[in-house]
Amino acid sequence: ATVRWLMEQSIKVLFVTNNAGKSRLGLRDKLAALLDCEDLLQEEQMVGSAYSCARFLQQSLLGDIIDGTSSGEQKVVHVIGSDGLCREIEKAGFIVDNVPTDLSTSMSAEEVGNISDDEHMAVDAVVIGLDTAFNYRKLCMASYHLHRNPSCLFVATNEDAYDVVGLSRFQPGNGCIVKAVEHASQRKACNVGKPSQILVELVSKEHDFDPEKALMVGDRLDTDVMFGHVGRMNTCSVLTGCTTAKDLLDLKSSGNENELPTVVIPFIGLCMEDSGV
Amino acid sequence: ATVRWLMEQSIKVLFVTNNAGKSRLGLRDKLAALLDCEDLLQEEQMVGSAYSCARFLQQSLLGDIIDGTSSGEQKVVHVIGSDGLCREIEKAGFIVDNVPTDLSTSMSAEEVGNISDDEHMAVDAVVIGLDTAFNYRKLCMASYHLHRNPSCLFVATNEDAYDVVGLSRFQPGNGCIVKAVEHASQRKACNVGKPSQILVELVSKEHDFDPEKALMVGDRLDTDVMFGHVGRMNTCSVLTGCTTAKDLLDLKSSGNENELPTVVIPFIGLCMEDSGV
Structure with a gap:
């Protein structure tokens, strides 16, 4: 209700999430139902990791063709991740190569030794999104592509x-898969999720806003609040998710006070209660 | 033949490997056949990662009972890795918990959320060895155990x-699995393989030798030669494996000359040719 009230006051609200499992429309539908905002919420207000990733691939591989229609040869992207992520990347004009040609989840040294370049397309980017069916064969194939083509982009939807x-x-996140592929390939992935500078720039470019007048609200210090800091925004921690009051006190006493949020409120609804609505 | 000749001269030869897939006896049998040394090679000359891991667990959990017979309650070790590794750990007196109770290789957020402490033993150590059938469910269970018991040991057979x-x-190694579990649990594993200090101490303790009179021979800079440096031994690179002459030149020009081996020979057989045998 607080979010609805903010939007009704014509205050611009964007939703920035590291969830790479859904397209912008998918995120919009989920959130509109959750917040009872079917009439107000637009797809454009959604900034998910899958969208951020697709836009980053366009900028890096196609020279930033925003409508996703590419001239010339199509680029190939190898994806570890959900169908939603694959569809968003396809929509942006790429060929997605993640069709499992082999259902086996393991891979022996002999099989790795016999991987043939003839059977596999050279890929232009490897993208890692959360995949709860991740396995050793997927690790082998992603690192094969990164070793084969040293100029292949390597993108993490989040860490x-x-x-x-x-x-x-505790459910292991996408960062765990990223670390495994980074170690196998001895390369560092570009993070396009929170708290990356890449995502700050994407949001700044597509949405006209003044960081000094913006407030980044979130329940995690390492992604949400850090993202606000990277973007030079004011930051607000809510205590309804990952971060606890103890985490904030620990951070304060550890001497890393510059990582603290500008304000802390127990829950976002408090904004409205304070305002007397 | 060079190795055989060295052993015939009563020069003490130890074989130190990061292969955690085999027991000492398994390693001995493989190498004896390979080197035609069935009559000379002893199980005790083998120092594999699985053995090193089992000894480290004994030292850390049982107070270094060398024969592996423990008094009182048995300790439980959760293993990601091969049967050879599990058997070596069992032989050292531990209960190994890696029986797959569920054949599924994936794990949804809902399933992770519903993991019940009642159904799972609290474990005293999590051990990671190379597992070419690694999957997301194994990642979830290993990090569950590490989160559940903050004093649980966390051991990598190598990195x-x-x-x-x-x-x-390029076949992804054990270090990739270690990095994934480290990130999920936000903890650092103890490495008991090359080039760790733990392994240097184990070898020094069990084999009477003077580092100044020892020569560490190997084909990798990051594990073998580094292990020699950590143990203050002389080091020798052979060019019959991972490390190439170019790697050595690159290292030299990078200014990290202290990481270079004492000597470089194309192959170990050259020792014998030089000696005129």
């Missing part, structure tokens, strides 16, 4: 270590 | 990035 799910369980 | 196999293909 998150884990998400907290269910009964205080 | 190798890759091996070169077949037609110049």
Whole structure:
């Protein structure tokens, strides 16, 4: 309701997420239902990791053709990740190469030794999104492509270590897959999710806003608040997710005060209560 | 034949490998056949990562009971890795928990959220060895155990990035799996393989030798030669494996001359040719 009220006041609200599993439209539909904002929420307000990744690939491989129609040879992107991520990359004008030609999830040294260049397209980019069906064969193929083509782009939709799910369980995040492929290829991936400078620049370019008048609200210090800092925005921590009051106190006493948010509120609804609505 | 000749001269030869897939006896049998040394080679000359790991677990969890018979409660070790590694750890007196209770290789957020402490033993150590059937479910379970028990040991049999196999293909090594689990658990593993200090100490303790009179021979700079440096031994690079003459020249010109081996020979057989045998 707070978010609805903000939008009704013509305050510009953007939603920036490291979820690379959904297209912008998919994210919009999910959030509109959640926030009861079907009439107000636009696809353009959604900045997900899949969209950020597709735009970064366009800028890097196609010279920033915004409508995604490419002249000349089509570029090939090898994806570890969800169908939503693949579709967003295809929509941006790329051939996605992630069709499993072999259903086996393991790969022996002998099989790796016999990988043939003839059977596999040289790819222009390897993209890593969260894949809860990640396996050793996928690790082998991604690192094969990165070794084969030294100029191949290497993109991480985010570097998150884990998400907290269910009964205080930690679900390994996309960053774990990124670290595995980075070590195998001895290369560093470009992060296009929060808190990367690449994402700050994308948002600044596509949405006219003054960082000094913007407030980045989020429940994580390492991604949300850091993203606000990178973008020179004001930052607000809410305590309804990953970050706890103890985390904030620990950070303060550790001497890294520059990583603290500008303000802390227990939950975003408090904005509205304070405003008397 | 060179190795046979060295052993016939009563020169002490040890074989130190990051291969954690085989027991000492398994390594001995493989190497004895390869070197035609069935009559000379002893199991005790083999120092593999699986053995090193088992000894480290004994030192850390059982107070260094060398024969592996433990008094009191048995300790539980969760293993990602080969059967050879599991057997070596069992032989050292531990209960190995890596029986796949579920054949699925993927794991959804909902399943992670519903992991129940009641169904899973609390484990005393998580061990990572190369597993060419590594998958997301294994990543989830290893990081679950590390989050659940903050005093759980976390051991890497090695941190190798890759091996070169077949037609110049790069097979992702154990280090890739280690990096994934480290990121998910936000903890650092103890490396018990080359070039770790832990392995230097194990070899020094079990084999009476003077580092100044020892020569570490190997085909990799990052593991073999570095291991020699850590152990203050003389080092020798052979060019029959991973490291090329170009790697050595690159290292020299990079200014990291202290990482260079003491001597370089094209292949180990040259020792014997030089000696006139």
